[in-house]
Amino acid sequence: MSELSALNTLVVAIDGPSGSGKSSVSMETARRLDAQFLDTGAMYRAATWLCLEQGIDLTSTDASTKQLIIDTVTAGQLELSTDPDVERVVMNGTDITEAIRSERVSQNVSAVAGIHEVRQFLIAQQRAIITNAGRIVAEGRDITTVVARDAEARILLTASEEVRLARRGLQLNTTATESAEGELASSYSEEDLKKIVTERDKKDSATTSFTEAADGVDTVDSTELDFGQTVEAVLNSVAHQVAAKNR
Ligand SMILES: Nc1ncnc2c1ncn2[C@@H]1O[C@H](COP(=O)(O)OP(=O)(O)OP(=O)(O)O)[C@@H](O)[C@H]1O
Numbered sequence: 001m002s003e004l005s006a007l008n009t010l011v012v013a014i015d016g017p018s019g020s021g022k023s024s025v026s027m028e029t030a031r032r033l034d035a036q037f038l039d040t041g042a043m044y045r046a047a048t049w050l051c052l053e054q055g056i057d058l059t060s061t062d063a064s065t066k067q068l069i070i071d072t073v074t075a076g077q078l079e080l081s082t083d084p085d086v087e088r089v090v091m092n093g094t095d096i097t098e099a100i101r102s103e104r105v106s107q108n109v110s111a112v113a114g115i116h117e118v119r120q121f122l123i124a125q126q127r128a129i130i131t132n133a134g135r136i137v138a139e140g141r142d143i144t145t146v147v148a149r150d151a152e153a154r155i156l157l158t159a160s161e162e163v164r165l166a167r168r169g170l171q172l173n174t175t176a177t178e179s180a181e182g183e184l185a186s187s188y189s190e191e192d193l194k195k196i197v198t199e200r201d202k203k204d205s206a207t208t209s210f211t212e213a214a215d216g217v218d219t220v221d222s223t224e225l226d227f228g229q230t231v232e233a234v235l236n237s238v239a240h241q242v243a244a245k246n247r
């Protein structure tokens, strides 16, 4: 790992389906590499939050609505923390760190992320953040294939659908327990979880490619790994890819 700490530029690109562990694993990987962390999904969520806040009907496929979405997103002033220890998303001066994780945003985000002009706008911002950071772990759906194709290490993080649904269920129920202050945790049925995880992946697959590793992208399958083992597997993959490039 000492070879990695000496590098001024170290871009690690991580893609994968919903619930594969991209955000949590990338955040810990960034800490371990003393690097910054970019959650590109948070940028699409922030754009979606802004459109909803302005009352735009994101179910509409009208050309005028599409233009309104593009105008709204491109006018938004987004601030995003890239410190892996500080989760903070601010849009036009409002802290929306928690709001972007709402079910309403999750249900509408694919519509906004599916608009080419929105993607071009956010991808340009993502590339600027990556270039300025030097050392960074960036995660999303198109980081290995579009945003940072020339990254020092590119990884597709996967896990079986069954495991991803179970992890998301555990995560949501834990969050519900914590926020219910003594009330019983709400429990999500398998059908609810499929809507939250599998159906969103299906919609997002129309725009981005994150189920198969592209050429040169290493796959880390975490189905049989716990969180710590997954982070180790990602760090090993980064070390191998960097060593191979320097050979
Ligand atoms: N290898 C693992 N073993 C057990 N739990 C894990 C593992 N990896 C991640 N998790 C847990 O699974 C849950 C989902 O992970 P995370 O939110 O990072 O996924 P994600 O791919 O970013 O999802 P999304 O794209 O929907 O935001 C979290 O509670 C996380 O702590």
Ligand SMILES: Nc1ccn([C@H]2C[C@H](O)[C@@H](COP(=O)(O)O)O2)c(=O)n1
Pocket: 018, 040, 041, 042, 044, 045, 109, 110, 113, 139, 140, 141, 142, 143, 200, 204, 207, 208
């Ligand atoms: N590079 C990316 C990152 C995210 N998206 C879209 C697709 C997701 O449904 C949504 C939210 O991402 P998450 O927070 O769940 O990782 O954003 C994308 O199209 N491209």
